[in-house]
Amino acid sequence: MDPAERIEAASKFLLQSPPGEINDVLNDVRNIISDDDSLQSGVLPALREYNITQFTTAEVPGHQHQSIVSSAARIPGAGEDEDGELSQDRYWDPRSRTSFRFDHLSLESSDPEPYEPDAESEPFRAALENASLQYLQAHYHDGVASVFPVAGSSTRFVIQIVANKYNPNNYWSGRWRSEYTIDTSTKTLEGRILVNVHYYEQGNVQLSTTHTVSLALPPAIAPSGGASAASKVLALVEAEEGKYQTSLNEAYAEMGEKTFKGLRRALPMTRSKLDWDRVLGYKLGAELTNSKGVFGQPS
Missing domain, CATH: 3.30.1140.60 (F-actin capping protein, alpha subunit)
Incomplete structure (x- = not known):
């Protein structure tokens, strides 16, 4: 494998890094490259893409x-x-x-x-930001929210939320990302929720989900609505994220009760439980029979 192929392979590994573990992956791929200067310059585009996404x-x-x-x-x-x-x-x-x-x-x-910032869009952007920070404080232990205006438009805004939980001592990590584009001219809210969880105690299990959101905004929501309109937008976000959180909890419960149990056969091919006491009795009887044969005693 030439150096370029090694860089490409290392970049792919980095882009697939679980939450909070990219430094561990980077240290591992150093053994593939064996050249720190080439590694840093070669994988920098992948690191940039990873950080942004x-x-x-x-x-x-x-x-x-x-x-x-x-x-x-x-x-x-x-x-x-x-x-x-x-x-x-x-x-x-x-x-x-x-x-x-x-x-x-x-x-x-x-x-x-x-x-x-753009003077025309800033008042409603700031109102969305205040509402987002209030929502963040109410529902996230450790989260960050940022609200941006869409360049060239005074009616489109992007709300981004990210929350991370890292617990390497117990071998798990997780990340919640959500992003919403609000368009007050078309009265739409389009977005997506992305969840990544990694469990790696004596194994390697990852959950990666994407949930898309498409909602209609109430007609009264407009930049001129200020704090009241911003609160209504975040109420829609709160309801959607609450429903998705509930669906995830239900999926976890079903996974433990049905999915994982379905991976193994509950009964042997005879469709009846094995009587282990009888099996031990069979084994003991066979051993006694063999012993009589060895010592020449009549059966």
């Missing part, structure tokens, strides 16, 4: 909160060299109106700069 969170420099690193947060054109390649990505946090450079290898943010 997995809603990696970043500390906002100079502030006491985190923001989501995603395609919606990326500042178009920032950090591109003459060939159009990304030498350093910049993202922005609408909550603090701050842009920052993000290192996809070290996961560190730096070089903060002021970033002014």
Whole structure:
């Protein structure tokens, strides 16, 4: 396998990393590449793709909160060299109106700069953000929410939520991601919920689900509605995520009671339970018969 093939294989492994375990995977693939310089430069695009799609969170420099690193947060054109390649990505946090450079290898943010949002869309975006943070506090132990305006539109907004739970001592990790695009002109809410769970104690079991959401917004919801309209949008999100959480709980229960039991045969081919006491009796009788034969005693 040549170096390029090794880089490609390493990149595929990284993109499939379970929640919170990408550093472990990266350390493992170092043995495949055997060249740290080539590894860092070769797998950087994969790391960038992973961080963006997995809603990696970043500390906002100079502030006491985190923001989501995603395609919606990326500042178009920032950090591109003459060939159009990304030498350093910049993202922005609408909550603090701050842009920052993000290192996809070290996961560190730096070089903060002021970033002014679109004046027309900002009032309703801020209202959606406040409603999202209230929802986050009520339903997530450790979560991060970011709300972005869609470039070139004053009526479209993106809400992103991510929550992670890592428990390596007990061999499990999990991640919840949800993303919703709100269009107040067409009165629609389109989104998706993605859940990834990994159990790896004496085995390797992963759950990966995607649930799509398509809802109609009430006619009264408009940017001019402010906090009241934003609360109604988050009420729809709350109801949808609650239903999906309930469906997951029901699926887990059914999995334990039916699915896993169906993987093994409850009875032998005779369709009757095995009488182990009788089996032991058969064995003992056979041993006694063999012993008589050995010592020449009459049966």
